[in-house]
Amino acid sequence: MKYVVANIKMNKSYDEMKSYLMGMATRFSNDKVDLTIAMPYTYISLGKFLLEESAIRVGGQNLSEDEEGKSTGEISGRMLRSSGAENVIIGHSERRKRFKEDGKSINLKIKSALKNRLNIILCIGESASENKLGKRSEVIREQIESAFKGLYENELDNILIAYEPIWAIGTGVTPSAKEIGAVVKEIRKIISDDFSTTAGEKMRVLYGGSVNGKSIGQIKNVKGVDGFLVGGACLDGGEFLQILNNL
Numbered sequence: 001m002k003y004v005v006a007n008i009k010m011n012k013s014y015d016e017m018k019s020y021l022m023g024m025a026t027r028f029s030n031d032k033v034d035l036t037i038a039m040p041y042t043y044i045s046l047g048k049f050l051l052e053e054s055a056i057r058v059g060g061q062n063l064s065e066d067e068e069g070k071s072t073g074e075i076s077g078r079m080l081r082s083s084g085a086e087n088v089i090i091g092h093s094e095r096r097k098r099f100k101e102d103g104k105s106i107n108l109k110i111k112s113a114l115k116n117r118l119n120i121i122l123c124i125g126e127s128a129s130e131n132k133l134g135k136r137s138e139v140i141r142e143q144i145e146s147a148f149k150g151l152y153e154n155e156l157d158n159i160l161i162a163y164e165p166i167w168a169i170g171t172g173v174t175p176s177a178k179e180i181g182a183v184v185k186e187i188r189k190i191i192s193d194d195f196s197t198t199a200g201e202k203m204r205v206l207y208g209g210s211v212n213g214k215s216i217g218q219i220k221n222v223k224g225v226d227g228f229l230v231g232g233a234c235l236d237g238g239e240f241l242q243i244l245n246n247l
């Protein structure tokens with residue numbers, strides 16, 4: 001099974017989203033792909049309604065650290081789950097940077113998502129300068145260890161890790177298949193060190209960053225990669241379906 005997460009980010013009006021989801025619901029059929037569409041909060045209920053009869057899962061792109069109460073403008077895990085989301089992206093680099101989400105905050109978000117029975121897609125990845133300075137391994141280890149602090153091994157069954165080097169997001173540049181393979185190995189090693197070899201082997205690891213119709217050919221068969229997180233190339237339903245049908 002390949003896991004694919006479409007990250008709509010902050011795109012599409014209500015009507016555009018509606019026709020996109022209707023198109024995806026009728027045209028997507030690939031029983032080798034487990035597909036989630038991670039949509040803006042305001043479209044979650046619509047997503048549940050339009051995707052209910054399809055195999056596509058509804059996902060959110062973030063959630064609050066808090067359970068409920070005094071957090072004006074925030075959305076809780078309970079709200080997401082009860083509106084129809086099954087999955088949620090946590091720690092996307094755009095949020096880490098713009099909203100200063102750090103390891104502690106991401107750890108709290110993961111705990112809240114688990115409490116509310118949401119599966120998690122945890123995004124990790126180094127910046128261009130960290131990469132140049134040879135700090136990739138260090139950054140990845142720190143991001144995983146701070147995110148998973150205090151978790152029980154069985155809780156990892158509800159988590160996927162998406163390796164998204166920041167320099168590859170929206171740039172059209174991707175790491176080589178060899179590099180992706182090496183990072184995926186490192187990720188499994190970190191989980192093995194901190195939990196168990198079985199947990200390291202079982203962890204589902206996705207790649208994200210400029211996955212599109214062109215790049216997918218080179219990266220789709222990288223050993224150890226269980227799927228992809230797709231941003232820009234998911235926005236056009238036709239283009240996205242072509243990628244999905246080729247997996």
Ligand code: PGA
Pocket residue numbers: 007164168169170171208209210211229230231232233
């Ligand atoms: P991209 O975005 O596919 O447009 O590079 C991926 C992401 O930000 O999750």
